[in-house]
Amino acid sequence: MRYSGFQVIKQALSGHKGWTPAWRDSEPQPHYDIIIIGGGGHGLATAYYLAKEFGGKRIAVLEKGWIGGGNVGRNTTIIRSNYLLDGNEPFYEFSLKLWEGLEQDFNYNAMISQRGILNLIHTDAQRDAFVRRGNAMMLNGADAEMLTTAQIKKRYPYLNTENARFPIKGGLAQHRGGTVRHDAVAWGYARGADSHGVDIIQNCEVTGFKIENGKVLGVDTSRGFIGAGKVGCAVAGSSSRLMSKANMRLPMESHVLQAFVSEGLKPVMAGVVTFGAGHFYCSQSDKGGLVFGGDLDGYNSYAQRGNLPVVEDVCEGGMAIFPAFGRARLLRMWGGVMDMSMDGSPIIDKTHIDGLYFNGGWCYGGFKATPASGFCFAHLLAKDAPHPFATDYRFDRFEKGRMIDEKGVGNQPNLH
Numbered sequence: 001m002r003y004s005g006f007q008v009i010k011q012a013l014s015g016h017k018g019w020t021p022a023w024r025d026s027e028p029q030p031h032y033d034i035i036i037i038g039g040g041g042h043g044l045a046t047a048y049y050l051a052k053e054f055g056g057k058r059i060a061v062l063e064k065g066w067i068g069g070g071n072v073g074r075n076t077t078i079i080r081s082n083y084l085l086d087g088n089e090p091f092y093e094f095s096l097k098l099w100e101g102l103e104q105d106f107n108y109n110a111m112i113s114q115r116g117i118l119n120l121i122h123t124d125a126q127r128d129a130f131v132r133r134g135n136a137m138m139l140n141g142a143d144a145e146m147l148t149t150a151q152i153k154k155r156y157p158y159l160n161t162e163n164a165r166f167p168i169k170g171g172l173a174q175h176r177g178g179t180v181r182h183d184a185v186a187w188g189y190a191r192g193a194d195s196h197g198v199d200i201i202q203n204c205e206v207t208g209f210k211i212e213n214g215k216v217l218g219v220d221t222s223r224g225f226i227g228a229g230k231v232g233c234a235v236a237g238s239s240s241r242l243m244s245k246a247n248m249r250l251p252m253e254s255h256v257l258q259a260f261v262s263e264g265l266k267p268v269m270a271g272v273v274t275f276g277a278g279h280f281y282c283s284q285s286d287k288g289g290l291v292f293g294g295d296l297d298g299y300n301s302y303a304q305r306g307n308l309p310v311v312e313d314v315c316e317g318g319m320a321i322f323p324a325f326g327r328a329r330l331l332r333m334w335g336g337v338m339d340m341s342m343d344g345s346p347i348i349d350k351t352h353i354d355g356l357y358f359n360g361g362w363c364y365g366g367f368k369a370t371p372a373s374g375f376c377f378a379h380l381l382a383k384d385a386p387h388p389f390a391t392d393y394r395f396d397r398f399e400k401g402r403m404i405d406e407k408g409v410g411n412q413p414n415l416h
């Protein structure tokens, strides 16, 4: 069923009895050409583009829980392509372009809102770094604009620009950045993939791999063995646990990242703002809640909940730039498990096992990457060659010393 204004009117006239489920609840088949493990944003996008763009047939997505229950439905919904390094910027700009056409493409309202993102500047050295980053963005075809404090004040009147502990000296704006309703992305890709014949199988945990003579033949699951020609893994924070079942040890750690939502307020924030002298980022949802976050919890964990010291740290960051928000009450908070890589950049690559492919290491930034990650992983699975925008996201960069370290903090996964 194609969604449209006409469809809404038609269904309204017949008492809304004709809506069909957004996707089928498929039963596992004995064998597929391609199995994708993980029904998060990346796994579903991969299946969608495989079927739609690369003519893939007999594809299944295996999800241990429910669609949208992982990080794709837990993030702070920010999309942007404001990266510095060559390995990253073209990829994230490709992703932003895919976001721009996504709702028409998969025929689903994901509430994509290009309300802009602003990175605040607090020192002269930071201004130099952000001018450099803005230039790198423009060289790669992205938009970037340096704003003065007066311009920022006009757009964000609640920012403390005068008496701040960290005075605001300007900002780097990307007007095409913004927010997307996160779980609608999972639902839209699931529906889109299903409409191209992909089986989406929920409550189906992969518990092991069948590997013979260096080739993967299928996966053991909580619903029995399923054979496959190729297997793509896209399980984000569970990557190290899943790949250990194929005897692989990844250059990755799992950490918790928390997100927070305040009570609903009248419109107070035009776009997304990030603090430059600490770690805090904030936007306002369409329901009025302030959606914000900050640093990881520093220790390794697979638990989807965080601890109180980080809550305090994040709120301090917020209060430093938006003291007025101290009056708002916190409504909800939650955690997600992040797949933090050694250099802070992702991996989209084949493994040493024939037919087994890996997608992970998305750190804080995997939501904005969802469309490009899915597209490039589908390209790799279909053609056995990396997509031009993902050629640097290979395992061997750690061996060859070609790290893509945006933050320049070295092999400290919790600092990226």
Ligand SMILES: Cc1cc2nc3c(=O)[nH]c(=O)nc-3n(C[C@H](O)[C@H](O)[C@H](O)COP(=O)(O)OP(=O)(O)OC[C@H]3O[C@@H](n4cnc5c(N)ncnc54)[C@H](O)[C@@H]3O)c2cc1C
Pocket: 037, 038, 039, 040, 041, 042, 043, 062, 063, 064, 065, 066, 068, 069, 070, 071, 072, 073, 074, 075, 076, 077, 078, 079, 204, 205, 206, 207, 234, 235, 236, 237, 238, 242, 257, 258, 259, 293, 334, 335, 336, 337, 338, 362, 363, 364, 365, 366, 367, 368, 369
């Ligand atoms: C609090 C928070 C805020 C964030 N904010 C942003 C942001 O503003 N912008 C941004 O770009 N990124 C952000 N991120 C990062 C982003 O959400 C993730 O990088 C991205 O969602 C990860 O990819 P995914 O959607 O495929 O992951 P997930 O949705 O986690 O999908 C992985 C799926 O694999 C399933 N799975 C795991 N093991 C198995 C198994 N053995 N068998 C079958 N299925 C399995 C899981 O159940 C899960 O559904 C944030 C993350 C968090 C937690």
